[in-house]
Amino acid sequence: MDLRDVPAPDLDDPLFQGYWAGTAKGKLILPRCSGCERMNWPPRAMCPHCRSLKFEWEEHRPSGTLFSWTVVGRATAPGYREVPYTVGIIALDDAPVRLMGTVVGVEPDDIAMDMPLSARFTKAGSSLEFTVVQWGPALSRPVSSI
Amino acid sequence: MNSETVAYIRGVGNTKYVKKAERSVEALAVEAIDAAASDAGIPVSEIDGIIVYHGHIGTDEVIAQLALPDVKLRAIVDIGGASAVAALQMASLYVLGGVARNVILVRGIKGNSGPRKAQRKSFLPSQQFRTQLEYVAGCNTPSQRYALLCRRYMHEHGLTREHLAEIALAARWHANLNPDAQMYERTLELEEYLSGRVIADPYRLYDCCLESDGACAVIVSAQPGGDDQRPAVAILATEEGHADPPDDISNRDPFLHVGLEKAAARLWNAVSLGPDDMDAAMVYDCFTFEVAHQLEAAGFATPDTIGRLILEDGIRLGGKLPVNTHGGLLSEGHMVGLNHIVEATRQLRGECGPRQVPGARHIAVTGWGNLGDGSITILGRHDGPA
Numbered sequence A: 001m002d003l004r005d006v007p008a009p010d011l012d013d014p015l016f017q018g019y020w021a022g023t024a025k026g027k028l029i030l031p032r033c034s035g036c037e038r039m040n041w042p043p044r045a046m047c048p049h050c051r052s053l054k055f056e057w058e059e060h061r062p063s064g065t066l067f068s069w070t071v072v073g074r075a076t077a078p079g080y081r082e083v084p085y086t087v088g089i090i091a092l093d094d095a096p097v098r099l100m101g102t103v104v105g106v107e108p109d110d111i112a113m114d115m116p117l118s119a120r121f122t123k124a125g126s127s128l129e130f131t132v133v134q135w136g137p138a139l140s141r142p143v144s145s146i
Numbered sequence B: 001m002n003s004e005t006v007a008y009i010r011g012v013g014n015t016k017y018v019k020k021a022e023r024s025v026e027a028l029a030v031e032a033i034d035a036a037a038s039d040a041g042i043p044v045s046e047i048d049g050i051i052v053y054h055g056h057i058g059t060d061e062v063i064a065q066l067a068l069p070d071v072k073l074r075a076i077v078d079i080g081g082a083s084a085v086a087a088l089q090m091a092s093l094y095v096l097g098g099v100a101r102n103v104i105l106v107r108g109i110k111g112n113s114g115p116r117k118a119q120r121k122s123f124l125p126s127q128q129f130r131t132q133l134e135y136v137a138g139c140n141t142p143s144q145r146y147a148l149l150c151r152r153y154m155h156e157h158g159l160t161r162e163h164l165a166e167i168a169l170a171a172r173w174h175a176n177l178n179p180d181a182q183m184y185e186r187t188l189e190l191e192e193y194l195s196g197r198v199i200a201d202p203y204r205l206y207d208c209c210l211e212s213d214g215a216c217a218v219i220v221s222a223q224p225g226g227d228d229q230r231p232a233v234a235i236l237a238t239e240e241g242h243a244d245p246p247d248d249i250s251n252r253d254p255f256l257h258v259g260l261e262k263a264a265a266r267l268w269n270a271v272s273l274g275p276d277d278m279d280a281a282m283v284y285d286c287f288t289f290e291v292a293h294q295l296e297a298a299g300f301a302t303p304d305t306i307g308r309l310i311l312e313d314g315i316r317l318g319g320k321l322p323v324n325t326h327g328g329l330l331s332e333g334h335m336v337g338l339n340h341i342v343e344a345t346r347q348l349r350g351e352c353g354p355r356q357v358p359g360a361r362h363i364a365v366t367g368w369g370n371l372g373d374g375s376i377t378i379l380g381r382h383d384g385p386a
């Protein structure tokens, strides 16, 4: 999947900066509230539970299970011209967080609910300036690729 | 909102819904508004409040085109497809509070003639999450987001393609009885439904709403507008509700929780009626599954009985709960749910001819929008002078 036409988000957005810095290094890094230690995802400037404005970036195991998915047959998203492709929601193994990401390396007919998946850190953007997390059949260790 | 004093739907009007209209959106809207005013028995100049929706004809255009002399309020209710029903609550409060006498809800769009949905400006909340989380993952349409809900629901509750098919086929069956419907002359059989191309699986072509050109309008007033010949239609209660959180679907707990659950719980608590008292339901049908999801969230079924309601008890005319007798967004036209209120009003007056639900007295109308906002109203027939 060529992701060069995928528009880059604001990589310096304080709520997401740690996440994107992490994916660039092949790591899955998510915020944890410094006040109540809950994980808020999507990240929020103020914790909805304890109203703390502080959070720490914390590395997580880049593995999970497929919680839901859709096979996209009509291309609509910028940078995603080739169809079909699969968008999934992945429940992480070591955190009460679900991430949205494309599911790769498995044919649509072979996709199954709750299948174990692991992260693929894939370069994207016109100058490959950011790294998205894609999810493929579970491997023993994460793989970086272009 | 529920009170002893209720507001009424005084008049309704619409254009025919078509794939591509030659006339301007202003001309379409004026036709629908004229029809609603005429139906209400008032001159257009007595419209003094306007509630519209993003992307459709705006309030200033309505005021200008109709030369409305004394509009006292204008508003946009912006919770996507939940807006039309939610606006009934706002309009009711305005007219009962004496702010305005005749508040008109308007939808008018050339949806199919303008840019395609995916290219239009998104009005979703928390755009930061859309760009940071969804667009980078190739997800940017309601069909894709809601397909994720649909898939999980099918897995957890045993809903199948047969159920989704019946929702689409029932809508088309009804539209074939509705001369104003975009799909009036187009039948749909199971085989064609099943062969629809994939949009965002489980959603295929015929699971998805139409894009339409047209307009419709609903006038809310403290005056009933009925007479000896025509029953009045009262807005008995209306509620809206928001999912936790309202601006992201991926991390809700439970995942399938939606705002309509809260709205419906408040609604049934506020009235001396229950889901079994409804003679029909107009359910916001942006996609087939959302009908099943909302029927459950609104209390018409449980996850265990929703399949039976759809396939055995029946959601077509003559079934236990006729749903979307106009054809809905799937087969009548996409007026963002305001057309559901128009249909419920006409059903309660007994004006629906071959698609009439015999003796309809109470009809629930739902809205579903953005990422899980919900709304629900109960409209009731008042016979004789109010």
Ligand SMILES: [Zn+2]
Binding pocket: A033, A034, A035, A036, A037, A038, A047, A048, A049, A050, A051, A052
């Ligand atoms: Zn906190």
